[in-house]
Structures are given as C-alpha cells and as structure tokens.
Amino acid sequence: MAAAAPPPPPSAAPEPSMAPPETTPIGHPIFTRIRLATPSDVPFIHKLIHQMAVFERLTHLFSATESSLSSNLFLSPPFHSFTIFLLELSSSPIPPLLSPSPSFTPIEKTFNFDIPLNDPESDAFSIYYGNQQVIIGGFVFFFPNYSTFLGKPGFYVEDLFVRECYRRKGFGKMLLSAVAKQAVKMGYGRVEWVVLDWNVNAITFYEQMGATVLPEWRICRLTGDALQAYQNANV
C-alpha cells in the first residue's frame, strides 16, 4: 500500500528561480484515497451509477433512486454483503477520516501528472473535510459470491466506474486491485466480474492483468412478469 507522499520539506524544494523546468518538472500532484462508502455517500453513489448507465447506453434499465439504494445498502458489515469503495481525489493531501472503519484501512496513492486534470463537474462531486475540498472520482461495487467447487467465497464486482475526466490514469486499476487485495486478505479464492464480448479494449486490459475470460458461460436472467409467474411453477 502506498502512503500519501507528504509535501517535501522546504529545504528540499528548489527555489523557483533555480529550477530549470526541463530537469525538475514539478507537475500536478493528485492525492487519492480509496475508502469505504457510508450511508451519507448515497447521493454521490446514485449520480455515479446514473452516469454509468448513460455511458453504457442502458438508461432504459435504470430505475435506482437514492431511496432504493439507502433502503438496501449498508445493512451488513463491510465485505459481508454489498460493499462500495469510493475513489477520492484532491490536489492537496487528504485529511484522515474522523471515523475510520475498523474493517478497512484506506488505500492512498499520489499521482503526478504533466497537466492538471480538468473536472467540469467538481461541484457536484465534492466533499469537504473541514475546509478542504475532495472530489469523488469513481467507485467499485462488489459483494461476496461463492464457489462450491473451491468450497470458499470470492468477490463479485458488479460495477467499476471512473468518471470520464479521470479515465486512462490508472484509477480503475487502483480500485480493482483494492478489491483483489481485500479478497486475498480474507482468504477468498476469486474475484469475478462480467464484460461485454465486443468490448475488445476491456478484454485486452483484463487479460493483461492476469484475468481469464470464460468463453462458454452465458448469464440467464429471470425478472419482471416471468419471475412473478415462475414462483408458482411448483404448485
């Protein structure tokens, strides 16, 4: 786990006039933290899920409300059921959590970019820790599944989403590896998720990280009127 790099002490910082730009690029640091979501994050979670539905052109399937999310999330301890990690970003070191969960130590990492990241929606995704603004950049939503062949649980990743202005920077990898790290910590056997078969870039990315794409399995879904009807199939 990478700790957030503290700002360099004054003595180590070159005087601006002494710093040739071509040899000591200062860049634009971004301090990031992955932490467990809490009930007060539901408005952000709802907006992130909606953005994901827009991105996937699946808004016709989107019916989640803040109320529906609130009523069936955060009912179990973290990792025992539906669990959400949030990605926070800031241009300054992020203050420690006032009430950290005993279940999870936040993962912090500092990035350094050549150009600043421009976030046109920063107001809608801001949290303030005291006076300090921190932006919610993405999330991963996961829960335990189970392999009866292995005789042990794993994690199923339902959603992995990074807002558009923060993509292709390694943040998605950071979120997914946080889930993998938690799985290993708990002695779980697998992390699984699904991908669309035409999403070649995603498949290549997953295979490069060591994942296997299973070619033969298909998802079956019983929902709506068919679900209502089938509950009485045994009468």
Place this chain on the structure above:
Amino acid sequence: MAAAAPPPPPSAAPEPSMAPPETTPIGHPIFTRIRLATPSDVPFIHKLIHQMAVFERLTHLFSATESSLSSNLFLSPPFHSFTIFLLELSSSPIPPLLSPSPSFTPIEKTFNFDIPLNDPESDAFSIYYGNQQVIIGGFVFFFPNYSTFLGKPGFYVEDLFVRECYRRKGFGKMLLSAVAKQAVKMGYGRVEWVVLDWNVNAITFYEQMGATVLPEWRICRLTGDALQAYQNANV
C-alpha cells in the same frame, strides 16, 4: 404452495378387489419437501457438489471439503448470504421439522409416478426422522446479488443439482421456483444464473420458463497466482 397430500381416509380407499387397474391407477407416490439446509447437512452437501463436479467433468476444479464448507457456510441468517435449499423425498408423508426456521416455511408437493424410482445410492443420502427414512435428492445453492441499475438485490443461483435417478421429473423446476418465490417474497428484482452455451437443452428449458439468456456478457475471473499478484497492482 402445495401441501403434502394426506393419505386418503380408509373409507375413500377402494377395496383392492374392486379397483380395476385401468381406471384407478394407484401409482407410486413420492412425497417431497424443500427445506433450508443446516450445518448438520454438510456431509450431504459435500457429496452432492462432488457428484455435480463429476457430471460436469470438472473434478479437476473440485477442492471443497466438508471442513471448508462448514467454515464459511451458515454464518449469516438464511437469504442474507449463502443459502441452500435441500430436496427431500420419501415414499411416505415426511414428518414436520422439529426445529423449523422462522425464515422459511418448507414447500411440500406430492408426485405420483407410474413406476417406482430406483435409487442405487439411497443409503448414502438418507436422513432418519425417528424411524422414517427420507432421501436427499438434490439442492440449490444461492445468495444475494445486486443490480445497481434497479437499485435492489436479486438472487444468484450458483448451483442447481438433482441426483441422476431423480432427473426429468420436475424436481429441478421445483427447486428453482422455490428460489423465485423467495425472491418475490423479499421484493427482489431478479434471479440469475449461468449456463454453458453448448447446453442447448438447458437453454431451451430456461427460455421456456421465461428466462432471458444474455448473449453478449462474458465472465472474467481473477484467481490463483494472478489474484495474488494483482492485489499489489496499485502500489
């Protein structure tokens, strides 16, 4: 829900000598019950999972032990995490459970077959309620999943298995519809599972029951050494 049909009162039973076989076939009744599995059922569950691995020719993936199952099943109330329904069969009405779960009322149904069902493994799958022998014929293993688009949970069916001598009788349908019934009862939005794309008979069966087979999604799996390695991808 079908209650187990009680035996007909003596006055209603025709005298054997008065019963022309072609108009009043007595047949071979099978009394069935779906109930929640408990920790004492683990030896049966382990044998059923192993038979499933043999059937699917996936014994090379099978490493579950009774101990591994015991250590991570039955840790949460039924339906909140990994949950197992067992199918019990008997040639006589099955006695009520001495300690029924408040979470689930067993589902009972009586079948009538033209010929008796021959179970070559009945000894290995027998439970005795007092003096009465009841056979474990199959199981369904499921747990909650979540649709962030719907903003509500569903059930994912990891395994549905009926022992060979009891197949093609409607018992699999009985187990799966019990899961659908529980999903509806809890206000859940979906029941999902996976199928092999070459298993045309299964796909036809699922489509006839009203399920949709999603053609484009593929399962990705990170496990073993790749999982161990990826946990540190964000360092």
